[in-house]
Amino acid sequence: MKYSISGNKIIVSQPDDFNPQHILDCGQVFRFSKIGEDVFEVRVGDYQATITKIKDTYEILSGNPQFFVKYFDLDTDYSKIKRKLRKHGIVSVAITAGTGLRILNAPFLETAVSFIISANNNIKRIQLILNRLCEKAGQEKGGFFTFPTLEKLLQLDQEFWKRIGAGYRANYLPGAIQELAKLDKDSFKDLTTKEARNKLIALPGIGPKVADCILLFGLQRFDVFPVDVWIEKLYYKHFGKEVLPRTKIAEKLVEIFGDLSGYAQQYLFNYRQALSNYGDNLMDLL
DNA sequence: TACCAGGCCCCTA
DNA sequence: TAGGGGCATGGT
Numbered sequence: 196m197k198y199s200i201s202g203n204k205i206i207v208s209q210p211d212d213f214n215p216q217h218i219l220d221c222g223q224v225f226r227f228s229k230i231g232e233d234v235f236e237v238r239v240g241d242y243q244a245t246i247t248k249i250k251d252t253y254e255i256l257s258g259n260p261q262f263f264v265k266y267f268d269l270d271t272d273y274s275k276i277k278r279k280l281r282k283h284g285i286v287s288v289a290i291t292a293g294t295g296l297r298i299l300n301a302p303f304l305e306t307a308v309s310f311i312i313s314a315n316n317n318i319k320r321i322q323l324i325l326n327r328l329c330e331k332a333g334q335e336k337g338g339f340f341t342f343p344t345l346e347k348l349l350q351l352d353q354e355f356w357k358r359i360g361a362g363y364r365a366n367y368l369p370g371a372i373q374e375l376a377k378l379d380k381d382s383f384k385d386l387t388t389k390e391a392r393n394k395l396i397a398l399p400g401i402g403p404k405v406a407d408c409i410l411l412f413g414l415q416r417f418d419v420f421p422v423d424v425w426i427e428k429l430y431y432k433h434f435g436k437e438v439l440p441r442t443k444i445a446e447k448l449v450e451i452f453g454d455l456s457g458y459a460q461q462y463l464f465n466y467r468q469a470l471s472n473y474g475d476n477l478m479d480l481l
Numbered sequence: 482t483a484c485c486a487g488g489c490c491c492c493t494a
Numbered sequence: 495t496a497g498g499g500g501c502a503t504g505g506t
Binding site for chain 3 (some may be wrong): 319323360362365
Binding site for chain 2 (some may be wrong): 310319363399402422423426464
């Protein structure tokens with residue numbers, strides 16, 4: 196990935212491997228907005244970045260460029276990943292449609308809370324709930340709200356989560372946050388992916404799918420394949436006819452895609468999002 | 482107005 | 495161990 200840092204700006208000069216529309220629009224991050232043609236704002240943790248397309252480059256303006264180099268994983272070369280994944284037909288189509296997609300290196304706690312809220316929910320409402328969370332419990336910082344600190348999250352009770360619209364997930368969140376407070380990225384580093392998943396599933400509100408999303412986006416484990424309703428449909432169309440529980444579908448897909456499973460999953464999920472944005476009649480292409 | 486959403490929990494058998 | 499109903503709430 197070619198990029199340079201100049202003051203508070205990152206300049207990305209390889210647009211084939213960096214496309215904010217695809218990065219933001221595939222359900223791995225929820226606090227962002229499109230504020231103009233080719234202008235996006237992303238909020239994560241304590242920071243906000245504005246991404247603007249200028250000719251054939253993207254400029255990422257923020258108060259902490261080093262943080263966003265890591266967040267957007269700019270030191271990873273996606274050309275190799277894409278080349279390896281292109282031998283799988285349907286994934287190759289999805290890569291072509293979603294070129295410039297990158298998997299974010301997101302903070303552990305924010306990712307865990309976000310994906311507990313994501314369960315049986317739609318992306319717009321997840322965004323709504325997380326924005327309310329930050330407005331009510333985060334700090335105002337130059338025109339936006341930060342994600343709440345751990346100390347603040349620990350103070351939020353069921354009633355708070357219900358007030359901001361979390362629905363029945365309000366029953367799990369306070370207990371889950373108490374357990375999350377004892378964990379961080381380092382507490383997973385010596386575990387296998389299976390061990391790490393089991394550790395996450397032990398928390399209230401975290402099942403196999405949510406755990407896999409946290410492993411992928413918050414803990415940078417790429418040998419996981421989160422299976423939601425759409426990936427399940429796609430599996431039966433392209434990979435196997437035998438009816439299986441989602442956990443088994445995930446295992447089969449990881450057998451196929453190995454250490455690149457997470458990337459394959461995101462290209463496919465993004466492709467589905469893109470098609471649905473153009474109307475359901477295109478969904479048969481999947 | 483029903484149905485659906487980046488599923489999980491809990492109760493059966 | 496697996497199967498299936500119930501679940502808050504906003505979008506479509």
